[in-house]
Amino acid sequence: MRNYKVILVNLNSLPNLGFSPVFPVGANYVCSLLSEMGAEVDFIDFVQRPDLLETLDFLEKEFDCIAFSIRNLDSMELDGEYLVDYYLKITTFIIEQGRQRNPDVKILLGGSAFTAYPKGFAEVFPFDAAIDSDTEERLFQFITGHIEEMQDDQLAGIGGTCPERFAFEIKYQPELVKAYLALGAxxxxxxxxxxxxxxxxxxxxxxxxxxxxxxxxxxxxxxxxxxxxxxxxxxxxxxxxxxxxxxxxxxxxxxxxxxxxxxxxxxxxxxxxxxxxxxxxxxxxxxxxxxxxxxxxxxxxxxxxxxxxxxxxxxxxxxxxxxxxxxxxxxxxxxxxxxxxxxxxxxxxxxxxxxxxxxxxxxxxxxxxxxxxxxxxxxxxxxxxxxxxxxxxxxxxxxxxxxxxxxxxxxxxxxxxxxxxxxxxxxxxxxxxxxxxxxxxxxxxxxx
The missing domain is CATH 3.80.30.20 (tm_1862 like domain)
Incomplete structure (x- = not known):
């Protein structure tokens, strides 16, 4: 038996965004939430591992879902750069490469930027499902539904009930934290x-x-x-x-x-x-x-x-x-x-x-x-x-x-x-x- 496997990509860790990277509080919470549900998570952060943007080595592993988290749409300032096209370019490339390895992969989109601009993102970004509110319940429903859809006898189900909101300990990966500290955050x-x-x-x-x-x-x-x-x-x-x-x-x-x-x-x-x-x-x-x-x-x-x-x-x-x-x-x-x-x-x-x-x-x-x-x-x-x-x-x-x-x-x-x-x-x-x-x-x- 194997666990449901998610690649979670922090898009706000991409280089050249025009603002200083911020530790991914929300994405890290989702990573802990997925683990609490019994899923295996490969958390991809390009501040911690900038080489992964070029090699995409994380796609060499087995995965069922690629999830993208967008925290900041842009700098929110008058002279800020318009970043949606940049995000779209990177996500499209990762999705295309991911589907070559697993044609049945599900694409999930979430994060506070998506929650604030759901209609705009829906017209532009390719995804199978999105989390725009009530993260715990919707993520639980998405994964249980996907597992049922896959009909894989070797795939273990996730926990029988959805974890209570914020009622579990959030885990912080030491190397991820240290990468942001080294960056000056x-x-x-x-x-x-x-x-x-x-x-x-x-x-x-x-x-x-x-x-x-x-x-x-x-x-x-x-x-x-x-x-x-x-x-x-x-x-x-x-x-x-x-x-x-x-x-x-x-x-x-x-x-x-x-x-x-x-x-x-x-x-x-x-x-x-x-x-x-x-x-x-x-x-x-x-x-x-x-x-x-x-x-x-x-x-x-x-x-x-x-x-x-x-x-x-x-x-x-x-x-x-x-x-x-x-x-x-x-x-x-x-x-x-x-x-x-x-x-x-x-x-x-x-x-x-x-x-x-x-x-x-x-x-x-x-x-x-x-x-x-x-x-x-x-x-x-x-x-x-x-x-x-x-x-x-x-x-x-x-x-x-x-x-x-x-x-x-x-x-x-x-x-x-x-x-x-x-x-x-x-x-x-x-x-x-x-x-x-x-x-x-x-x-x-x-x-x-």
Whole structure:
């Protein structure tokens, strides 16, 4: 008897993507999930093994399924490269070579990029099945169905029931982790499920598409084992993923207490957070080794906070920044200029707030809001999701670039940032304008 065999390819480990490779948290989770189901998995990551892109040695082994994981569609920036054609070229080549060795192989596609753009991918990519939500259940159904279809007496079935969501220990391959550490990716991601997916309703975000079930957390005993596992491999900085760490104050508190109890020398952690007035969270974060909390403020203008549906106020932001300073928790604030209703006045409000409350190194910003399927912005504009595989951005007054440089203190503007802003502006000017269903809002895209 043999086990069901899957080749799992991390497409975001391909070279020349235009952005730094990130440890494949989602693909690694799926690898562990498949193993939990009883399948044998050959995890292909081109950061770990760049030679495999040329040799395709992994296709010399026996396999039943080739699965592709796409985490990032592109850099999401105005000057980002359009990568779909590159992904398609590589996947098509691997599929063609794979079918020569096994004509009956099933092709599976998944990952957060596919989940966000399912219609667009369906029109372009060749696959037999896709996982666009509820990963555990759909993957279990796909494999059991394929095993029944194959009618191979020598093929063992998988476990009788689907593994409970996130209720098993995720395994980290030491050589894979070390490959990313050697690349300079100091942060290794670990899914905490701190309250589930983000409950916020930011107008540009499509996180709600990525998971249908938002109200579960990962058991602390599993997180304990995984933290120790990564620490023993050599990881000294963890990135707690799954949107915002403090969605559930209780779970965030318990995670901090766990880290305090473990007391692992030199271990630090970072995460995205929502601004909060919860002083206990900041106190425990500091005690547990928090290195940085990143917050997508997007704006400090009251009007723009409303337009972007951020769900918090300038007063809450001010209190959060003060608490971070009080407990010496490093804060990184992210701003996004060019949202609906952005004017020189709203930019001036944002810049004056930043000038007063933030220091260099605490502020990062970009221009242009990418329109994502399933987002409130897509609905507002009346745009169809299948077109959005090609980058579409909300149109804005080009003078916004000048407004920011006028009102933001020079201490936040380095020469490298000026060059980046110049590239963003050139890319924006080269885009074509497209009308929308909204009388006052337009879109721009490279290939309209």
């Amino acid at each position: 100091k942060q290794i991601g670990i899914p905490t499920r701190c309250g589930g997916r983000c409950p916020m309703q930011c107008i540009y975000c499509s996180y709600g598409l990525l998971d249908q079930n938002t109200h579960y957390t990962r058991p602390l005993n599993l997180l304990r084992n995984e933290i120790i596992q990564l620490y023993q491999i050599g990881v000294r900085e963890l990135f707690f993923t799954d949107s915002l760490i403090n969605i559930s104050p209780e779970h965030a508190r318990n995670l901090c207490l766990l880290l305090i109890e473990l007391n692992l020398p030199e271990l630090e952690w970072t995460a995205y957070a929502r601004p909060t007035r919860n002083e206990e969270f900041l106190r425990l974060a500091a005690l547990s080794g928090c290195k940085t909390l990143s917050v997508s403020f997007d704006t400090f203008s009251p009007a723009m906070l409303t337009n972007l549906k951020k769900g918090f106020s300038v007063h809450t932001i001010s209190r959060f920044i003060a608490l971070c300073a009080q407990y010496k928790v490093n804060l990184v604030g992210l701003l996004l200029f060019g949202g609906p209703g952005e004017t020189e006045l709203t930019i001036k409000e944002t810049c004056e707030f930043a000038n007063r409350f933030l220091e260099p190194g605490q502020l990062f910003f970009s221009f242009g809001i990418r329109i994502s399927p399933g987002s409130g912005l897509e609905t507002l504009l009346g745009q169809t999701g299948n077109e959005l595989l090609i980058p579409h951005f909300l149109g804005f007054d080009e003078r916004i670039f000048d407004f920011v440089l006028t009102h933001l203190d020079g201490r936040f503007i380095s020469m490298n940032l000026l060059l980046k802003i110049s590239k963003w502006r050139a890319a924006y000017k080269a885009m074509s304008c497209k009308q929308t269903a909204h009388p006052q809002l337009s879109m721009v895209c490279p290939e309209c």
